[in-house]
Amino acid sequence: MLHLTKGRVGCLLSRRVVLALTNRGARMSSHDHHEVSDKVDMSQPMYWDRLDTPLPDRPWKDVLDSTDKSLKQKEKGPWTALSKEEKIALYRLKFNHTYPEMKRPSHEWKTVIGGMFIVFGITGLVVLWQCHYVYPPQPHTFGEEWQAKQVQRMLDMQINPIEGFSAQWDYKNKQWK
Amino acid sequence: MAHPSQLGFQDAASPVMEELLHFHDHALMIVLLISTLVLYIIVAMVSTKLTNKYILDSQEIEIVWTVLPAVILILIALPSLRILYLMDEINDPHLTIKAMGHQWYWSYEYTDYEDLGFDSYMVPTQDLVPGQFRLLETDHRMVVPVESPIRVLVSAEDVLHSWAVPSLGVKMDAVPGRLNQTAFIASRPGVFYGQCSEICGANHSFMPIVVEAVPLEHFEKWSTMMLEDA
Numbered sequence: 557m558l559h560l561t562k563g564r565v566g567c568l569l570s571r572r573v574v575l576a577l578t579n580r581g582a583r584m585s586s587h588d589h590h591e592v593s594d595k596v597d598m599s600q601p602m603y604w605d606r607l608d609t610p611l612p613d614r615p616w617k618d619v620l621d622s623t624d625k626s627l628k629q630k631e632k633g634p635w636t637a638l639s640k641e642e643k644i645a646l647y648r649l650k651f652n653h654t655y656p657e658m659k660r661p662s663h664e665w666k667t668v669i670g671g672m673f674i675v676f677g678i679t680g681l682v683v684l685w686q687c688h689y690v691y692p693p694q695p696h697t698f699g700e701e702w703q704a705k706q707v708q709r710m711l712d713m714q715i716n717p718i719e720g721f722s723a724q725w726d727y728k729n730k731q732w733k
Numbered sequence: 734m735a736h737p738s739q740l741g742f743q744d745a746a747s748p749v750m751e752e753l754l755h756f757h758d759h760a761l762m763i764v765l766l767i768s769t770l771v772l773y774i775i776v777a778m779v780s781t782k783l784t785n786k787y788i789l790d791s792q793e794i795e796i797v798w799t800v801l802p803a804v805i806l807i808l809i810a811l812p813s814l815r816i817l818y819l820m821d822e823i824n825d826p827h828l829t830i831k832a833m834g835h836q837w838y839w840s841y842e843y844t845d846y847e848d849l850g851f852d853s854y855m856v857p858t859q860d861l862v863p864g865q866f867r868l869l870e871t872d873h874r875m876v877v878p879v880e881s882p883i884r885v886l887v888s889a890e891d892v893l894h895s896w897a898v899p900s901l902g903v904k905m906d907a908v909p910g911r912l913n914q915t916a917f918i919a920s921r922p923g924v925f926y927g928q929c930s931e932i933c934g935a936n937h938s939f940m941p942i943v944v945e946a947v948p949l950e951h952f953e954k955w956s957t958m959m960l961e962d963a
Contacts, residue, residue, distance in 0.1 A: 705864030713923065716743055
């Protein structure tokens with residue numbers, strides 16, 4: 557396996573020489589210049605309407621006109637001084653949708669179910685065409701008479717007599733149980 | 734044989750197959766229980782009104798759902814290994830039969846006492862007598878005495894085949910140049926059907942196996958008759 561051939565010994569020795577005669581900086585000059593750049597988060601704050609994470613990083617309306625700004629100023633005071641409309645306006649500045657608006661039903665399911673049924677229908681047509689034009693005729697053993705004789709023979713041979721086929725036949729009264 | 738559209742196993746005709754049926758019931762019950770639990774959890778997770786769904790790091794449930802699957806696996810492995818070793822026991826057979834696979838028929842040799850050998854070809858569909866089973870009937874059946882341990886040595890003369898009879902719980906690959914041993918006891922008299930279970934060419938689906946278990950006197954009469962015919 558790993559026996560010391562001349563070539564291998566030569567390789568190992570030359571490696572030791574190189575390690576002794578050069579420094580780390582020369583050998584690994586492309587690595588680790590001891591200057592790690594500062595980690596800067598350059599992402600922009602996002603807005604989202606999500607049921608499971610309620611408070612987004614930024615308010616809905618960032619750019620406020622003078623009316624909005626004066627309302628925000630009023631918000632800094634006691635909230636009992638705010639009227640109902642002002643509170644709603646403040647909410648609408650902060651958020652896009654209310655919870656009921658987020659949870660509104662979308663009627664997408666109708667498109668999905670409809671599309672599914674259309675695909676089933678097309679598949680059914682393909683299968684019908686295939687049964688008519690592609691499949692060869694069934695073997696003669698599928699005929700009614702043959703199947704009846706086959707069932708009788710299976711009962712006579714007591715095929716699966718414990719819990720299976722023949723177990724369902726009442727041999728005394730000659731009928732299915 | 735299976736009746737049309739049968740989904741489950743055929744009734745057992747040997748003690749080993751009975752054990753396998755019970756083990757299958759056991760393992761399937763475990764599988765159904767786990768699947769029901771998982772389905773319930775999926776439905777519960779999807780339909781919850783709760784919004785805080787990202788609780789992480791809970792030691793207790795992690796321990797439960799590591800230990801419980803390990804216990805369940807042990808509960809499956811123990812009966813399985815029991816049956817495995819049961820199948821491997823020295824069984825002191827009363828009769829040894831060699832089943833040789835060819836393209837595309839089986840041949841059986843009963844050489845314990847006399848030299849009896851015969852081929853077993855499938856009966857073609859057009860030659861069936863009304864009531865016979867398509868693709869399952871053969872011209873000669875492998876007859877064995879009932880309630881006797883039988884050793885079957887399975888091999889092949891050309892390519893890989895596999896000698897399988899589901900109701901006896903037997904399947905053994907027929908490898909050319911190799912003798913594989915399997916054994917069974919037919920617990921009840923009857924006719925048991927099987928089909929070649931290793932792809933072996935164009936007529937792989939058309940080389941069935943039929944084992945007929947009969948009382949010993951009938952077996953003796955049959956083997957005498959077969960020797961005379963040969």
